[in-house]
Amino acid sequence: MADKRYGMLFDSNRCIGCQSCSVACRAENKVPDDVYRLQVRIDGPKGEFPKLVMDFERHSCVMCDKAPCVSVCPTGASYINNDGVNMVDAKKCVGCKYCINACPYQARFVNPVTGAADKCTFCYENRVKKGEKPACTSICPAGALIFGDLNDPKSEIRQAMQQYTVKPKEHLGTHPKLYVIPDKRGGGQ
Template structure:
């Protein structure tokens, strides 16, 4: 019996609905280890050197032509010689209410209940690109070799697994990145959130992103 791609995705989605529904509820409400990882990008410290991008690519074996992390430089602000640039981190926000997870027909996109990281299981991904279309931050891509959805995973399978900080955090020469457990009031990230003014990108969408930003001091903050 022949089966179109659409029919295949529909049937697979139905098969994972029962197990996926229970897992989805768990992922939305519980963190097994009391851990919910997040990150702060201090835009007042970032110099746009791209060391974070290079480290991410090397540690996670990201092929040329795609990127899990990009630093976007603004147009020059101010007059010579006092010119400033705003450097914006473009990467997965690891949303607590992630649209990419909601639309995935196979359960490949998921939020890990143990640590809050939004990730992709390549063994379940069929490359339908629904998650890419649903992500309001436009940070997902199809891996040119694996042909499955890919993005930042906070170095979950590499540095975190080895007990290290994410590659971008370790490589930043100005310490513009802070990573840690948002649910631990004594963590470095929780302390910084209490001390500094921060914003989150596209917060009004209700995605509950876990990447915070210390705003650039010059010009406007665009959300």
């Protein structure tokens, strides 16, 4: 088992829909126009004036422990590294799109610059490996994103997970490492 097992928690109650995380991701990872590694989807407004609410949902790779994208990759370009982060080796990718079709979260895309599959990697190569937090987490002004080692019971993410959390499409058996604190403001995930 890996020494670390990185995960992320999205608190939909704290998210304000500012898109700072998406902008930071795009800048940090040089994401080309018309594709994204991370997006905050906004649903609303809902309700009756003056009690209107907006729902916010993070859309990105959820870092499955049992990742269908990894098991279908014919070249080994899609893999899970020693810290539990789902990665893509662009040099090994042949652009077959098997991983894109296998992902039940629609979190992968073909990078129009490299021609390889691409997705969120928690900024592993350029930040996490150096001891920094992912760009999205470090920039969030509302504190809606918490990143950390799921194997460390004292980590900030494990402490935050003491609240009620859900995993996106958990019923599929993919074992995502993205946890969500559901919206309590009147809307919902």
